[in-house]
Amino acid sequence: MxxxxxxxxxxxxDTVTVDGxxxxxTVEQPGTSKQFxxxxxxxxxxxxxFYKMDMLSKLAFLAFEFLTHDSGIAxxxxxxxxxxxNRHSTIDDDIKYSxxxxxxNYFPNPxxxxxxxxxxxxxxxxxxxxxxxxxxxISSNGFSGTAFENCLDSMIFENCLTGFVExxxxxxxxxxxxxxxxxxxxxxxxxxxxxxxxxxNR
Amino acid sequence: MNAFIVSDNITSPLGLTTKGNFDKxxxxxxxxxxxxxRNICKVxxxxxxxxxxxxxxxxxxxxxxxxxxxxxTDISPADPKTLFILSTTKGNIGIPLNITAENIASKFxxxxxxxxxxxxxxxxxxxxxxGERMIKNGQYDxxxxxxxxxxxxxxxxxxxxLKAIGDSNCRPFDSTRNGINLGECAAxxxxxxxxxxxxxxxxxxxxxxxxxxxxxxxxxxxxxAEGLHLSILRTLNNSKSLPSFINAHGTATVFNDEMESIxxxxxxxxxxxxxxxKGFIGHTLGAAGIAECIISSESLKNNIILKTLxxxxxxxxxxxxxxxxxxxxxxxxxxxxxxxxxxxxxxILLVKSNAAQNN
Numbered sequence: 001m002x003x004x005x006x007x008x009x010x011x012x013x014d015t016v017t018v019d020g021x022x023x024x025x026t027v028e029q030p031g032t033s034k035q036f037x038x039x040x041x042x043x044x045x046x047x048x049x050f051y052k053m054d055m056l057s058k059l060a061f062l063a064f065e066f067l068t069h070d071s072g073i074a075x076x077x078x079x080x081x082x083x084x085x086n087r088h089s090t091i092d093d094d095i096k097y098s099x100x101x102x103x104x105n106y107f108p109n110p111x112x113x114x115x116x117x118x119x120x121x122x123x124x125x126x127x128x129x130x131x132x133x134x135x136x137x138i139s140s141n142g143f144s145g146t147a148f149e150n151c152l153d154s155m156i157f158e159n160c161l162t163g164f165v166e167x168x169x170x171x172x173x174x175x176x177x178x179x180x181x182x183x184x185x186x187x188x189x190x191x192x193x194x195x196x197x198x199x200x201n202r
Numbered sequence: 203m204n205a206f207i208v209s210d211n212i213t214s215p216l217g218l219t220t221k222g223n224f225d226k227x228x229x230x231x232x233x234x235x236x237x238x239x240r241n242i243c244k245v246x247x248x249x250x251x252x253x254x255x256x257x258x259x260x261x262x263x264x265x266x267x268x269x270x271x272x273x274x275t276d277i278s279p280a281d282p283k284t285l286f287i288l289s290t291t292k293g294n295i296g297i298p299l300n301i302t303a304e305n306i307a308s309k310f311x312x313x314x315x316x317x318x319x320x321x322x323x324x325x326x327x328x329x330x331x332x333g334e335r336m337i338k339n340g341q342y343d344x345x346x347x348x349x350x351x352x353x354x355x356x357x358x359x360x361x362x363x364l365k366a367i368g369d370s371n372c373r374p375f376d377s378t379r380n381g382i383n384l385g386e387c388a389a390x391x392x393x394x395x396x397x398x399x400x401x402x403x404x405x406x407x408x409x410x411x412x413x414x415x416x417x418x419x420x421x422x423x424x425x426x427a428e429g430l431h432l433s434i435l436r437t438l439n440n441s442k443s444l445p446s447f448i449n450a451h452g453t454a455t456v457f458n459d460e461m462e463s464i465x466x467x468x469x470x471x472x473x474x475x476x477x478x479x480k481g482f483i484g485h486t487l488g489a490a491g492i493a494e495c496i497i498s499s500e501s502l503k504n505n506i507i508l509k510t511l512x513x514x515x516x517x518x519x520x521x522x523x524x525x526x527x528x529x530x531x532x533x534x535x536x537x538x539x540x541x542x543x544x545x546x547x548x549x550i551l552l553v554k555s556n557a558a559q560n561n
Contacts, residue, residue, distance in 0.1 A: 077417075078414070078432065082415075087298050087300065088298055089293075089298070089299055089320065091296070094295055094296070094356070097356070097360065098295075098356060101244070101355055101356065101359045103244075106244060106359075108359040108360060108362065108363035109363065110360070110363040110364045113359075113360035113363055113364065114364070114420055114421045114543060116292070116356075116360065117291060117320070117321075117322045117543050117544060118320050119320065119321040119322055119542075119543075119544040119546060120322075120420050120543060120544045122415075122544060122546075123415070123420045123543070123544030123545045123546070124420060126415040126416075126417045126545065127417050127418065127419070127420070127545070129417075130417045131415060131417055132414050132415050132416070132417050132428060132429055132432055133414065133415070134412075134413050134414065135321075135413070135415050135544075135546060136319070136321060136328065136332075136413075137319070137320055137321050138317060138318060138319055138320075139298065139299035139300045139303075139318035139320055140300060140318075141298070141300050141301075147315075147317070150317070150336075150341065151317070151332065153336075153339060153341060154332050154335035154336050154339060154341065155335075156412075
């Protein structure tokens with residue numbers, strides 16, 4: 001069984017693209033809460049939980065919302081999987097949480113602590129899309145088509161939301177989100193090759 | 203291809219080998235105690251921590267565990283069909299998890315890039331499941347799976363702020379339970395497709411690993427145990443008989459243990475003996491699923507199901523069969539489960555077979 005890429009989305013700097021075409025240029029400073037709010041509002045959806053999320057989950061939420069919210073993407077409650085990766089895990093949240101446990105100012109913040117696990121952004125997407133299938137977070141040095149293909153080969157699903165979602169800080173953030181399906185025939189190129197090609201041309 | 207456990211190690215404050223840990227647990231001994239070291243917790247807590255000082259503790263305990271595990275087999279890290287998987291929730295905070303994994307891998311000469319799995323408290327069980335499937339699919343012949351976490355004030359204060367830490371030694375499934383004991387640990391299993399590499403009279407096979415989300419809440423378990431129930435159904439699918447016992451996650455928080463009782467009840471496993479090992483070495487986070495699979499596989503080989511240390515009076519809403527003392531009979535299989543933040547759940551079946559017959 002092969003994998004067929006159906007749709008992909010990228011959020012970088014001030015630009016949101018879907019299938020390589022620009023769908024939004026933002027006004028607010030890239031990598032800030034204001035920019036993420038601007039992108040969220042452009043979607044025109046009602047989901048107050050968005051405002052409670054950390055920056056990493058917000059970014060993942062936005063990318064997968066662009067991928068799924070207005071098209072014929074068929075999410076299955078138990079047969080859709082989610083596989084995400086990044087390099088810096090939850091470093092932005094780790095720094096913010098650490099600031100609440102200094103000797104001078106010791107008030108550990110549970111609302112920050114729960115976001116110091118990288119799979120929590122997957123939890124946020126699974127809640128939004130009601131996905132109870134297989135979900136996995138892996139760490140990789142950068143975007144790696146090989147690592148995705150290796151893991152997807154050992155996951156059970158009909159279709160999958162996958163991608164690289166990084167929020168180190170406001171200067172280093174990006175989301176690359178892909179929707180793919182199991183398919184009898186997917187073309188001549190390996191999934192690894194196709195993912196790398198789309199990522200490099202995002 | 204089937205995935206067999208060929209060698210394993212648990213490096214914990216209770217002992218530095220699988221046998222050292224299992225023997226102490228079988229005697230009812232725990233490494234959990236009140237810790238007041240302000241580097242580990244600014245507010246004192248009942249934890250299982252190493253007393254020795256280690257430079258770069260995370261990598262050091264991983265290396266101790268891997269070295270001892272590799273010494274029990276001739277499987278080579280340099281084999282292009284050998285993969286190293288690291289399971290951890292936090293690793294060394296501030297250092298990318300992959301950098302830490304590559305540092306460890308380079309010490310042993312692994313050729314393939316390590317795979318790093320970080321999925322809260324199910325990380326270890328997920329790592330074994332992915333390893334098991336990679337062997338079944340023929341992606342690799344051997345997979346070295348190591349899970350580890352160390353305790354710092356970051357982790358301990360976080361669980362304290364969530365009011366998830368118990369006020370003394372933890373009491374899984376008990377009516378008086380009120381929270382977790384956290385623990386430090388590194389645990390390693392080597393899975394292989396080549397049963398001829400397994401020694402001993404019996405060998406344990408990993409079967410039907412599965413994982414499912416609750417799609418319900420990022421920090422609270424599902425009230426209907428949706429994800430864990432789905433996962434258990436997939437793991438037990440096609441199995442002709444009930445598992446001999448269940449090794450539960452059993453963290454001793456009010457909500458986790460209640461959710462698990464609902465999952466076991468929905469899965470009609472009410473009479474199957476259930477144990478939790480959290481009272482012995484605490485909740486060891488990224489190591490937990492691996493350490494607990496290892497101890498459960500020792501239960502299979504030694505025909506002893508361990509008691510649930512700290513359990514006395516049933517305190518969950520469903521009728522389940524939690525072990526109060528060690529049980530001994532011909533134990534054939536174990537259903538291992540885990541659940542974690544993000545609403546993730548995992549399960550796997552460990553099955554004992556006769557090594558000579560398979561050869």
